[in-house]
Amino acid sequence: MAGVTFALARPLAAPRARRRLDLTGWAFAGPATLVVVGLSLFPAVWAxxxxxxxxxxxxPGVPVGWGNYQRLVQDPDLLAAARHTLLLTVLFVPASIILGIVVAIALNQKIRLIGFYRTCIFVPYVASAAATGILATFVFNPQFGAADEVLRRLGVPAQQFLESPSQALFVIVLIALWGEVGFTTVVYLAALQDIPRELVEAATMDGAGRWRVFRHVTLPELRPVTVFAAVWQTITAVQLFDLIYTTTRGGPLNSTQTIVYYIYELAFQTQRLGYGAAAAYLLFVVTLLLTLGIIWYSRRRGSEVF
Structure with missing residues (x-):
């Protein structure tokens, strides 16, 4: 009789224990979940x-329906900002990936003080982007900047850098690479160390040189990581704001005005919050489509990363 009672009590005790565990988990995760929802989901819906x-x-706001979105399509300032953002992305993303692979391969060697070198590469990434931008304004200052001083010593004419409409965006890309290449380096360094040593040894024993091993073994193994880095760096480039705010403020002559900075001007300088929110949602859709496009292309090429 006691055995029957115990057998009946076990199915009843299991759901109670499971509910107790669920309640305990939600007691820990619930407050953080409410904070995340309150600071991200609710503002997004309200926007x-x-x-x-x-x-x-x-x-009080005046409803205009989809009028703000219709105006965006014909906004010449937004189109100019989109061109600047596209150019920045096209320059920044491939360069950050290529530099990340090259530096990661260099830091994957067994040399003295390798931990120190790896730390030096990663420090610019963890440093404040605003601080990096402020420092860059001194480095690339046409009057007393270190960059022009180096050019003078090399016999090259001084440049205007951030004060030149034709050079400013390229300098922004260079500064962004300085701050972001540490991220791609660390990602690729971890991926390189996960490549099975047997694959490299087998290719070497078959007579493959370093270049063939890199091309036919290393690069295919790095393909999923490359997809992830491309998505991440694309989002970083499209949403770049802090460097532009601390260096050029969209100038000179709006030559570095990206979409994010244009949204900032609309919402917080001209107080056109509705129009700025529409531009922000348009940026979200474009970023989502770019991300999905990269993932779709990578899957067609056989790289499953997401």
């Missing part, structure tokens, strides 16, 4: 409703 209104943040 969508703002994007369908004409609102300056003070007076």
């Amino acid at each position: 969508f409703f703002i994007s369908r209104a004409k609102w300056n943040g003070v007076a």
Whole structure:
């Protein structure tokens, strides 16, 4: 009889124990979940409703439907900002990936002080981007900057750098690479160390040189990581704001005004919050499509990473 009672009690005790564990888990995760939802999901939904209104943040908003989105398509300033963002992305993403692979291969060697070198590469990434931008304004200053001083010693004419409409965006890309190449380096370094040594040894024993091993063994093994790095760096380039804010403020002559900085000007300088929210949602859609496009292309090439 006691055995029957114990057998009946076990199915009843199991759900209770499971509920107790679930409640304990939610007790720990619940507050953080509420904070994340409150600081991300709710503002995103609210911004969508703002994007369908004409609102300056003070007076009551006037509903305009999809009028803000229709105006965006014909906005010449937004189109110019989109061109600048596209150029920045095209220059930044491949360069950061190539530099990341090259530096990671160099740091994957067994040399003295390798830990120190790896730390030096990663420090610019963890440093504040705003601080990096402020420092860059001194380095590339046409009057007393270190960059022009080096050019003078090499016999090269001094350049305007961040004060030149034709050079400023390229300098921004260079500064961004300085700050972001540490990330791609660490990612590729971890991927290189995960490549099975047997594959490299087998290719070497078959007579493959270093270049063939790199091309036919290393690069295919790094393909999933490359997809991840491309997605991550694309989002980073499209959403770049802090460097531009601390260096050029979109100048000179709006030559470095990207979409994110243009949204900042719309929302917080001209107080066109509805129009700025519409531009932000348009940027979200473009970023999502770019990300999905990269993932779709990588899967067609046989790289499963997401």
